Amino acid sequence: MDVSQYLEIFIDEAKEHLENLNTQIMNLEQDGENMDTINEIFRAAHSLKGMAGTMGFKNMQTLTHDMENVFSEVRNGNVKVSSEMVDVLFQCLDALDEYVTNIQQTADEGDNDNAALIKAVNDFLAASENDGEKAPQSTASSQAGGSPTAGAGAEEGNAPSADGGAQNGNPNGDSNGKHKWKEIKIGNVEKGAIADAAKEGLQAYGISVYIQESCLLKAARAFLVFRAMEEIGEVILSVPSVQDIEDERFDKDFSVIYLTEEPLNKVLDAIKNVSEIEDAVGDVVNLSEGEAKEEGDKASGAGTGAGSGSGDTSASKEKSQAGNAKQDTKKVMGKPVVNRTVRVDIEKLDSLMNLVSELIISKNSLVSVASTEIGTSSLAFNEQIEYLESVTTSLHESVMKVRMVPIESVVTKFPRMIRDLSKKLDKKMELYMTGEDTELDRTVVDEIGDPLMHLLRNSADHGLESAEVRAQRGKPEVGSIFLDAYQDGNNVVIEVKDDGNGIDVEAVKAKAIEKGKITPEQAETMTEKEVIDLLFQPSFSTAKQVSDVSGRGVGLDVVKSKIESLSGEVEVSTKLGEGTTFTIRLPLTLAIIQTLMVIVGGEKYAISLGSIQTIESIPVDEVKTVQGREVIYLRGNVIPLVRLTKELGVESMNAPDADLLVLIAKKGDRLAGIVVDEMIGQMEIVIKSMGKFIGKSKLISGATILGNGEVALILDANAMI
Amino acid sequence: MGNGILIVDDAAFMRMVIRDILVKAGYEVAGEAADGKEAIRLYRTLKPELVLLDITMPEMDGVDALKKIMQEDRDAKVIMCSALGQSSMVIECIQAGAKDYIVKPFQADRVIESIRKLIG
Numbered sequence: 001m002d003v004s005q006y007l008e009i010f011i012d013e014a015k016e017h018l019e020n021l022n023t024q025i026m027n028l029e030q031d032g033e034n035m036d037t038i039n040e041i042f043r044a045a046h047s048l049k050g051m052a053g054t055m056g057f058k059n060m061q062t063l064t065h066d067m068e069n070v071f072s073e074v075r076n077g078n079v080k081v082s083s084e085m086v087d088v089l090f091q092c093l094d095a096l097d098e099y100v101t102n103i104q105q106t107a108d109e110g111d112n113d114n115a116a117l118i119k120a121v122n123d124f125l126a127a128s129e130n131d132g133e134k135a136p137q138s139t140a141s142s143q144a145g146g147s148p149t150a151g152a153g154a155e156e157g158n159a160p161s162a163d164g165g166a167q168n169g170n171p172n173g174d175s176n177g178k179h180k181w182k183e184i185k186i187g188n189v190e191k192g193a194i195a196d197a198a199k200e201g202l203q204a205y206g207i208s209v210y211i212q213e214s215c216l217l218k219a220a221r222a223f224l225v226f227r228a229m230e231e232i233g234e235v236i237l238s239v240p241s242v243q244d245i246e247d248e249r250f251d252k253d254f255s256v257i258y259l260t261e262e263p264l265n266k267v268l269d270a271i272k273n274v275s276e277i278e279d280a281v282g283d284v285v286n287l288s289e290g291e292a293k294e295e296g297d298k299a300s301g302a303g304t305g306a307g308s309g310s311g312d313t314s315a316s317k318e319k320s321q322a323g324n325a326k327q328d329t330k331k332v333m334g335k336p337v338v339n340r341t342v343r344v345d346i347e348k349l350d351s352l353m354n355l356v357s358e359l360i361i362s363k364n365s366l367v368s369v370a371s372t373e374i375g376t377s378s379l380a381f382n383e384q385i386e387y388l389e390s391v392t393t394s395l396h397e398s399v400m401k402v403r404m405v406p407i408e409s410v411v412t413k414f415p416r417m418i419r420d421l422s423k424k425l426d427k428k429m430e431l432y433m434t435g436e437d438t439e440l441d442r443t444v445v446d447e448i449g450d451p452l453m454h455l456l457r458n459s460a461d462h463g464l465e466s467a468e469v470r471a472q473r474g475k476p477e478v479g480s481i482f483l484d485a486y487q488d489g490n491n492v493v494i495e496v497k498d499d500g501n502g503i504d505v506e507a508v509k510a511k512a513i514e515k516g517k518i519t520p521e522q523a524e525t526m527t528e529k530e531v532i533d534l535l536f537q538p539s540f541s542t543a544k545q546v547s548d549v550s551g552r553g554v555g556l557d558v559v560k561s562k563i564e565s566l567s568g569e570v571e572v573s574t575k576l577g578e579g580t581t582f583t584i585r586l587p588l589t590l591a592i593i594q595t596l597m598v599i600v601g602g603e604k605y606a607i608s609l610g611s612i613q614t615i616e617s618i619p620v621d622e623v624k625t626v627q628g629r630e631v632i633y634l635r636g637n638v639i640p641l642v643r644l645t646k647e648l649g650v651e652s653m654n655a656p657d658a659d660l661l662v663l664i665a666k667k668g669d670r671l672a673g674i675v676v677d678e679m680i681g682q683m684e685i686v687i688k689s690m691g692k693f694i695g696k697s698k699l700i701s702g703a704t705i706l707g708n709g710e711v712a713l714i715l716d717a718n719a720m721i
Numbered sequence: 722m723g724n725g726i727l728i729v730d731d732a733a734f735m736r737m738v739i740r741d742i743l744v745k746a747g748y749e750v751a752g753e754a755a756d757g758k759e760a761i762r763l764y765r766t767l768k769p770e771l772v773l774l775d776i777t778m779p780e781m782d783g784v785d786a787l788k789k790i791m792q793e794d795r796d797a798k799v800i801m802c803s804a805l806g807q808s809s810m811v812i813e814c815i816q817a818g819a820k821d822y823i824v825k826p827f828q829a830d831r832v833i834e835s836i837r838k839l840i841g
Contacts, residue, residue: 013732054826216824217803
């Protein structure tokens with residue numbers, strides 16, 4: 001089967017299962033006896049196995065198969081979950097993850113068969129079999145009835161001749177050939193039944209059924225045959241016994257003694273109509289022929305007959321009881337609800353988003369037309385434009401929502417990571433997460449994983465103290481790391497917090513001086529915030545030892561630049577001895593924003609409305625100068641002024657003594673007053689990238705196309721503060 | 722009759738594989754369900770000619786779904802989709818009225834053979 005077309009969905013779904021497994025195995029470590037968890041793990045491993053098998057990924061199939069086996073035993077209570085088992089299971093997940101990654105990159109799972117891991121998994125099974133093996137066997141033999149030796153004898157007698165018959169390929173050979181049923185020892189009970197049946201006009205047949213070599217789950221196949229036969233007659237004896245067939249203790253054939261009023265052909269046809277049946281042969285049972293044979297081992301024959309006869313009914317009763325019990329437990333355990341979703345390629349969403357963008361631009365141009373010529377004369381036209389505006393706004397919102405995914409997919413792997421780190425660093429720590437359901441644009445979520453992982457590692461490695469130090473400081477032995485996410489207006493805030501040592505400002509200074517980043521004189525005058533900002537400079541690690549956990553050259557600078565490339569920002573607050581909090585603030589969406597349009601030096605600019613607090617008109621004489629900087633005093637705050645004309649290098653169109661138009665912008669807890677010439681109003685704009693040809697300017701974060709086709713630059717208020 | 726085949730499997734991937742096998746062989750797919758409860762609901766509304774029913778599923782597994790379907794429609798034609806190692810469950814299903822079973826990983830011709838025998 002050509003499976004390449006399924007690769008994409010295979011990878012997607014496999015990843016989901018792996019994530020799920022990761023979470024569930026974490027849960028398992030907390031509570032090794034939770035049946036919900038165990039069932040869920042079993043189910044996920046099982047699904048993965050089926051999928052891998054279908055795709056022909058043998059290694060992956062083998063590994064998931066063995067995992068499933070272990071969980072099947074756990075489920076049945078034969079194996080207890082141990083912390084070693086959890087370790088091995090996590091290694092299995094890593095191995096599976098590697099397969100999936102390989103598949104994603106090369107469409108092939110790779111050659112690693114993870115033999116050592118598979119052995120480790122099977123060791124758990126072997127350990128359980130030593131305890132568990134005895135039980136099922138003893139029940140099986142007791143079910144076989146009063147004469148276990150006779151039952152065993154019949155089976156042994158069958159096996160060798162089965163091979164002989166198949167090899168000869170001789171259906172009516174000298175001995176019994178394919179008609180193995182002739183070897184069945186018919187007991188007195190059956191004889192009685194056959195005689196009774198004959199009076200009612202029923203004929204007794206001996207039938208041997210051969211199942212195809214390639215058949216999987218032979219037992220189930222045999223049951224289908226039984227059912228086909230029971231529909232038109234009655235099976236009174238079967239070799240091997242029904243119980244043995246059910247347990248798949250037979251080679252590839254079985255024989256029955258069968259009562260029916262139908263002609264033999266019809267019976268054989270019904271049997272052959274079952275799938276995967278190679279052949280079925282039969283003939284009328286001649287009792288007198290069996291007589292002589294049966295005389296010899298009368299006692300044992302009767303034993304087998306009665307044994308398997310009564311065994312059948314009791315076994316099937318037990319079976320259905322077991323089935324009911326299983327059902328009951330299943331009903332008690334609530335299973336997670338599966339979301340009803342449609343998978344959509346992110347590219348399709350991007351193109352939808354582009355179309356929405358275009359629509360907004362063309363709506364903007366209609367607005368600008370309306371404000372000029374025809375529009376003024378037509379009220380209806382204006383109404384239609386307002387309507388169009390509300391439609392485009394809600395369209396934009398819905399498309400945005402479609403693109404939003406919970407950060408869950410990224411953060412679910414963190415508990416596992418912290419667990420591993422805890423072992424590796426030999427520190428006790430616990431990760432507490434909230435707000436996993438907080439949603440962000442898909443593109444942002446895809447990128448946010450690495451920075452968060454780095455911050456968590458940082459907390460685990462540098463932040464949390466060793467157990468001894470924590471004890472001295474009177475802190476609980478187990479360190480806490482918090483990952484909290486929540487939405488705050490048009491932003492999503494993610495905080496990574498620990499109750500560790502906090503940042504040692506003096507140590508950072510010393511390190512910076514040592515590295516030649518600052519002079520000792522500079523260090524004297526630096527504020528704590530400025531010092532901490534040094535941490536975000538390239539290749540700055542204060543760890544005295546470089547461990548392989550963090551401080552591997554990839555520093556906080558990478559975190560910062562990643563977050564900034566997503567139009568977000570990172571802040572740090574810390575208290576020595578008490579802990580550190582990293583706060584990441586990300587915009588909900590990147591493509592379309594609400595802005596304030598302003599004019600500076602005759603040109604139009606857009607400034608994101610999100611960062612603007614208030615708009616003030618300030619008389620020129622209220623501007624004071626502090627330490628050579630212009631400031632204004634507003635409602636108890638001293639706010640530094642930023643004159644855009646100066647920043648952009650253009651001439652103001654306003655008279656020097658005119659009142660200043662000041663936009664008060666806020667970043668974190670800092671304020672700035674941005675002075676502009678004129679204000680146009682609020683506008684929803686589509687951010688267009690400036691392209692790579694224009695060098696990176698801190699002040700300008702992009703451009704947009706206005707309704708009349710003009711291009712306006714987007715100013716980043718954050719960069720001015 | 723002739724309402725097509727209902728595919729029930731919790732993995733979208735498997736549903737896609739099965740759907741392609743069926744469509745290639747000229748069968749019509751009546752619908753797809755991702756768990757037992759949905760399977761029962763769709764069985765009632767779509768009245769499919771045949772159901773391909775996975776065993777291991779969330780919400781309600783294939784064994785329970787089969788029993789429910791058989792209870793509502795004694796003539797329902799259900800083929801169980803199982804994996805190796807589920808022998809006892811398959812037997813339980815056959816006793817409960819499943820007409821046949823197929824084993825994952827699916828071989829297209831086995832699937833089709835099994836369907837042909839039931840609905841031609």
